[in-house]
Amino acid sequence: MPNPTAAMLVIGDEILSGRTRDSNMYHLAGRLTEKGIDLKEVRVVSDDRAAIVAAVKALSAAHDHVFTSGGIGPTHDDITADCIAEAFGVGIDVREDARRILASHYPEGEAALTPARLRMARIPDGAVLIDNPVSKAPGFAIGNVHVMAGVPSVFEAMVESVLPLLTGGAPLISESVRIDRGESTVATELGDIAARFPQVSIGSYPFQRDGRYGTNIVLRSADRAALDAATNDVRALVD
Amino acid sequence: MPNPTAAMLVIGDEILSGRTRDSNMYHLAGRLTEKGIDLKEVRVVSDDRAAIVAAVKALSAAHDHVFTSGGIGPTHDDITADCIAEAFGVGIDVREDARRILASHYPEGEAALTPARLRMARIPDGAVLIDNPVSKAPGFAIGNVHVMAGVPSVFEAMVESVLPLLTGGAPLISESVRIDRGESTVATELGDIAARFPQVSIGSYPFQRDGRYGTNIVLRSADRAALDAATNDVRALVD
Structure with missing residues (x-):
C-alpha cells in the first residue's frame, strides 16, 4: 500500500518578503519522512484571504493530510482561522473550551481575555483542538487540515501533538x-x-x-x- | 501602478524529504523585494512530471514572472527542461549555442560532452539562455518563466544575470x-x-x-x- 501523502501551506508575508527564513517546512519535512508520510507539495502564500482559501481547497482535495503554519495569532493580519472556515463552508466563533485553555495561560485568567486575545479562541465549527504546550493558544484540525502556529517553537510542539494521531506508512x-x-x-x-x-x-x-x-x-x-x-x-x- | 508580481517554483525531492534546507527561496525573496517585484507565492514540488507541468502553467498564468529552481543538471532526475517545454507546448533539443557554452567549461572541450552532459544543452524552442558564470551550463527563459539551477551558488549567480533585465516597481x-x-x-x-x-x-x-x-x-x-x-x-x- 502506498504511503499517505501530505501537503504543507505556509501562510505569511514575512517569508515572501525575505524578512524571515522559513524553518517550519524543513522541520515538518523531516518529521513526516520519519513517520512514513510522503510530503508531496508545499505552498507559501501571503496574508491574503482569497489566496489562502484557494490553496486550502486545492491541497485538501489532492492529499491525505494538509498542515498549515502561521496566521493564528491575535492581530489584524491573523486571518487563517477565518479562511479555513470559509474553505470548509462552516461558521466560526469563540469556542468555550478554547477560551478556557487560553485563559489558563494568563495569571489574571478570564480577565486577561481582551477582544484581541479572544480572536485566538475563534475555532471553525466541527474542528478538533490541537494542544499547544508552549503558549496554550490552541491549533485545530478540521477535515484533513491541521492548522498550526507559525512561531517555530509552537509549530514544532503542535506537530508533536498531531503526529501520534496519524497513521503513517513504511518509513523511508x-x-x-x-x-x-x-x-x-x-x-x-x-x-x-x-x-x-x-x-x-x-x-x-x-x-x-x-x-x-x-x-x-x-x-x-x-x-x-x-x-x-x-x-x-x-x-x-x-x- | 502596482508592482509586478512573481511566483517561485522549487523543484526537488530533496527539499520535500527534509534532507536539504532550501535557501534559494529566502535569497530570491530578498532580492525581489529590493527590486520592487512582489513575490506572491512559492510552490515546492517533487521531481514529478505532471506536478511540475501543472505548477508551471498555473503560476505562469497568474503572475508577471515565474522563477524556477532545480532539476536542470545531467542526471535522470533532472526533468525540468522537458517539463517546461511541455508546459509551453514547444519542442526541445540540444541547441548549438548552449552546447558551445557547455564545451567551454571543460578542458577537453567538445570531447567532454558525454550524452549525460549534453542533456544540459537541451533547451526548449524559442527560449533565451541565462548566463551561468559559475559552472557554464546555462539556464533559460521562455515566456515569463526563468529556469535556473538548484545549487545555491549557481542559482544566486543566475538571479543576478536575470534581475537587471526585468522592470521593477517602487522598492518596498x-x-x-x-x-x-x-x-x-x-x-x-x-x-x-x-x-x-x-x-x-x-x-x-x-x-x-x-x-x-x-x-x-x-x-x-x-x-x-x-x-x-x-x-x-x-x-x-x-x-
Missing part, C-alpha cells in the same frame, strides 16, 4: 554515497541503476566546496533489500 | 519596531493603525526568547511619508 530509509567529482561523470550509470530498481528513488545533488565539484547520491526506499542492492551498485561506480 | 521600504511583550497587548491598536494607513502593510511577528515573549512589528510601503507616519504611531504604542 535512505543511504547516501558521496563522490568527489561532478554528477555528469556518473549520470548514465545512475540512470541505469534507477531503471533497474524502480522501488528505490535515487537523487543526485551536486555541490561546490572550496572550488571543487562533488555530488551526493541519495537513495531512498521503504524496501531495505532493494535499497542495499542499489546502494552497492552506486558504490561500485565510485570505487 | 520597511521599518521595524520591537516590543518586549506579547503581540496581543497591542493587537487592537495595530489593527486601527493598519486601517488608517491602507498603503502600509503592517505585520506582527511574535517570538519567544529565553522564555520571554516579544513581538517585531514590521511596516512596509513604497510610500516613505506614509511609512514614517505609521511607524511613529506604532512607536507611540510602545513608549
